[in-house]
Amino acid sequence: MSNAHWIAADWGTTNLRLWAMRGAAAVHHRSSAQGMGGLKPAEFAPVLAQETAEWKAAEWADAPVVACGMVGSRQGWTEAPYAAAPTRAGTALVRVEGENVWIACGVKQLDPPDVMRGEETQIAGFLATRPDFDGVICMPGTHTKWARVSAGEICSFQSFMTGEIFGLLADHSVLRHTVQAASFDTDAFDLAVNDALAQPHRAFGRLFQLRAGALVGTLTPEVARATLSGLLIGWELAGAKPYWLGQEVALVGSPALSILYARGLRAQGTRVSEADAQAATLAGLHRAWKTLGSAA
Amino acid sequence: MSNAHWIAADWGTTNLRLWAMRGAAAVHHRSSAQGMGGLKPAEFAPVLAQETAEWKAAEWADAPVVACGMVGSRQGWTEAPYAAAPTRAGTALVRVEGENVWIACGVKQLDPPDVMRGEETQIAGFLATRPDFDGVICMPGTHTKWARVSAGEICSFQSFMTGEIFGLLADHSVLRHTVQAASFDTDAFDLAVNDALAQPHRAFGRLFQLRAGALVGTLTPEVARATLSGLLIGWELAGAKPYWLGQEVALVGSPALSILYARGLRAQGTRVSEADAQAATLAGLHRAWKTLGSAA
Numbered sequence: 001m002s003n004a005h006w007i008a009a010d011w012g013t014t015n016l017r018l019w020a021m022r023g024a025a026a027v028h029h030r031s032s033a034q035g036m037g038g039l040k041p042a043e044f045a046p047v048l049a050q051e052t053a054e055w056k057a058a059e060w061a062d063a064p065v066v067a068c069g070m071v072g073s074r075q076g077w078t079e080a081p082y083a084a085a086p087t088r089a090g091t092a093l094v095r096v097e098g099e100n101v102w103i104a105c106g107v108k109q110l111d112p113p114d115v116m117r118g119e120e121t122q123i124a125g126f127l128a129t130r131p132d133f134d135g136v137i138c139m140p141g142t143h144t145k146w147a148r149v150s151a152g153e154i155c156s157f158q159s160f161m162t163g164e165i166f167g168l169l170a171d172h173s174v175l176r177h178t179v180q181a182a183s184f185d186t187d188a189f190d191l192a193v194n195d196a197l198a199q200p201h202r203a204f205g206r207l208f209q210l211r212a213g214a215l216v217g218t219l220t221p222e223v224a225r226a227t228l229s230g231l232l233i234g235w236e237l238a239g240a241k242p243y244w245l246g247q248e249v250a251l252v253g254s255p256a257l258s259i260l261y262a263r264g265l266r267a268q269g270t271r272v273s274e275a276d277a278q279a280a281t282l283a284g285l286h287r288a289w290k291t292l293g294s295a296a
Numbered sequence: 297m298s299n300a301h302w303i304a305a306d307w308g309t310t311n312l313r314l315w316a317m318r319g320a321a322a323v324h325h326r327s328s329a330q331g332m333g334g335l336k337p338a339e340f341a342p343v344l345a346q347e348t349a350e351w352k353a354a355e356w357a358d359a360p361v362v363a364c365g366m367v368g369s370r371q372g373w374t375e376a377p378y379a380a381a382p383t384r385a386g387t388a389l390v391r392v393e394g395e396n397v398w399i400a401c402g403v404k405q406l407d408p409p410d411v412m413r414g415e416e417t418q419i420a421g422f423l424a425t426r427p428d429f430d431g432v433i434c435m436p437g438t439h440t441k442w443a444r445v446s447a448g449e450i451c452s453f454q455s456f457m458t459g460e461i462f463g464l465l466a467d468h469s470v471l472r473h474t475v476q477a478a479s480f481d482t483d484a485f486d487l488a489v490n491d492a493l494a495q496p497h498r499a500f501g502r503l504f505q506l507r508a509g510a511l512v513g514t515l516t517p518e519v520a521r522a523t524l525s526g527l528l529i530g531w532e533l534a535g536a537k538p539y540w541l542g543q544e545v546a547l548v549g550s551p552a553l554s555i556l557y558a559r560g561l562r563a564q565g566t567r568v569s570e571a572d573a574q575a576a577t578l579a580g581l582h583r584a585w586k587t588l589g590s591a592a
Contacts, residue, residue, distance in 0.1 A: 082512065113515070115507075164470065
């Protein structure tokens with residue numbers, strides 16, 4: 001089975017990423033903006049057929065597809081029910097009826113309520129390379145997730161809307177006039193993270209200053225953007241303190257975003273490692289695919 | 297002059313509100329969605345002419361127009377420069393060149409940076425009825441303002457983006473799926489205000505729970521919406537504590553919004569009074585109009 005052909009799919013709300021796999025090796029890659037958010041249930045099969053047609057005409061003719069992400073939500077292709085934490089990290093799959101397509105189940109937590117879809121596969125992939133990991137995994141993104149992981153299980157987790165709120169404030173609020181910048185002032189970022197962590201109750205009142213400081217003062221877009229980012233990440237770190245305090249934190253995310261969280265955490269004396277999110281997703285899907293041996 | 301005719305205009309980013317005035321009495325009222333945000337500089341004069349045509353054909357033929365709000369911003373009709381706090385509350389006017397139109401100057405604060413346009417007129421109007429007021433005025437809205445007022449002056453002030461952030465989260469974030477409700481659970485609101493005030497660092501992590509609680513639990517839209525509102529207002533109250541603690545707070549806003557701030561403040565033992573924002577705006581414009589006697 002180590003040479004078998006299969007197709008890996010990371011099918012989120014806004015994007016579809018596909019890999020033609022031979023065992024653990026990614027041979028081809030495609031991506032498109034045909035995310036779950038823009039598709040009706042009946043559109044998933046034709047979109048997948050079209051996007052993989054080239055591969056299906058070659059060695060991947062009979063290849064199963066293993067997918068993770070919002071494609072498995074109630075509004076997606078086929079609902080892949082949540083496993084309840086604490087639970088083994090991400091190998092549960094649900095088959096799409098009549099298709100050679102398998103979707104990873106998300107994970108839910110009842111109290112306090114939380115959900116993940118896709119991150120459970122990243123955690124499984126991360127654990128494939130570090131099976132004995134005992135600590136906290138932070139997955140920065142639109143909805144950043146913090147997960148406590150031990151003995152191969154997701155024990156508990158919490159989501160923060162940091163990425164989404166940054167996007168709303170930077171692109172759709174009155175701050176959009178003052179935070180458009182190509183470069184990033186890391187000193188301003190560090191200051192803002194520390195301020196928000198030390199005094200989270202004051203961070204809220206500092207947001208409008210990013211507009212006013214440009215109108216009546218000399219605040220530049222570079223400093224304003226980095227300060228906005230730092231205030232929000234510092235705020236998140238203040239809330240997520242029970243997760244990272246005194247723990248090793250593994251950051252699994254895009255390098256551009258992970259580096260910001262790493263700066264903030266290291267300034268607090270936290271030991272941090274970084275792993276690439278896409279590699280973790282692929283490793284997690286590979287691990288899920290290997291379970292198909294008996295089921296397929 | 298007490299029977300003289302004039303026109304009052306509250307010209308903000310999204311709306312234009314007009315009153316045909318006889319002295320202090322509003323005789324007619326119109327409003328339209330032709331806010332400053334959608335207009336180019338050359339479009340203000342024709343919009344005003346069109347909206348007041350009926351009045352101009354009657355007793356208001358030669359009436360001056362006194363306006364406040366974003367119409368006086370740099371992107372507005374004519375820039376009415378900011379006065380710097382501490383400053384006398386809102387009677388400074390700038391004339392639009394070649395027109396019988398006068399625009400109220402906003403107020404700026406240099407450190408920490410902040411700005412207001414329109415609220416200075418509300419403060420002036422509020423002080424017209426309570427000239428000896430010494431305390432704090434809170435003006436809930438898109439960008440809620442807190443102002444310390446003493447001896448007829450705006451001493452210092454701070455803006456919070458609470459209203460705008462509520463709108464972005466309720467209508468444009470992932471929470472939009474779970475907070476659409478016509479009714480409002482005041483118990484959930486009170487709880488959320490108190491929680492956010494007591495532990496502002498935890499409020500950030502509770503936002504995503506308003507989505508997850510509906511997906512995996514029994515959270516209703518009524519409770520979720522009231523909780524979102526309470527978390528944001530509680531967060532603001534935590535940051536604005538130096539303003540309201542041990543002070544009398546006068547709320548000047550729409551009744552629907554003021555009542556929420558009043559609940560949160562009274563739960564902290566703060567003495568609160570409520571005044572209508574529109575009445576305060578009109579009273580402030582009236583006070584500004586009276587200064588035209590010599591200038592016009």
